[in-house]
Amino acid sequence: MTQPEIERPKRTPRGPSPQKTQATRRTIVAAAFEEFLEHGYARGTTASVAQRAGLSKVTLFRYFDSKEALFEAVIQTHIASAALALKSSTMLDHEFVGEFLMRTVGTAAEVIDTSGRSATARLVIAEGLEFPLLAQMYRRYVNDALLEHFTRLAELAAQRGELKVPELVEHPALLLAPIWMAMMNNTVIHPETPLNAKTLFELQVRLLFKMP
Known part of the structure; x- marks a missing residue:
């Protein structure tokens, strides 16, 4: 007699650890600090901040949704x-x-x-x-x-x-x-x-x- 298959619960993908999240945030803020000091607020860009931090803009915007939010964090x-x-x-x-x-x-x-x-x-x-x-x-x-x-x-x-x-x-x-x-x-x-x-x-x- 064939045993019924047991449906295993699907694994939920794990997000980054709190430590990694904080480390990424610190990296972004440090990059924004350098960007604003070098180029000013008006000429500084989120794209350049992301590049300095070694991240994509998509990742950066997961942490900070605007240039204003970046400056506030700085x-x-x-x-x-x-x-x-x-x-x-x-x-x-x-x-x-x-x-x-x-x-x-x-x-x-x-x-x-x-x-x-x-x-x-x-x-x-x-x-x-x-x-x-x-x-x-x-x-x-x-x-x-x-x-x-x-x-x-x-x-x-x-x-x-x-x-x-x-x-x-x-x-x-x-x-x-x-x-x-x-x-x-x-x-x-x-x-x-x-x-x-x-x-x-x-x-x-x-x-x-x-x-x-």
């Missing part, structure tokens, strides 16, 4: 990550607010040119009028995040009696000013005579805060 990965790291830093016992700022923000400012952050800021300035979304992304992920961080620290310093200039609580942009000056000087105004962003920031901190 901001989040290469620029906003620094702001988040600063916000999550912990103040040491008996550390003055000014000391904390110099240890965290000052250290980040030291690599602001070599990390590509200055070039990205220049890109936003150069193309933000034509593409307002770029400026909105930068403001949301970087500028506003840092101003919020600086405001909280200025308030803490005021409570401790560590502020030389109480108006800093209302004008936290004073702490961003030396960093922006260095970025614009080094990428647009006078790149042949670069300014040291860390030095400028630390001088500003010493003018605004009391420290031992």
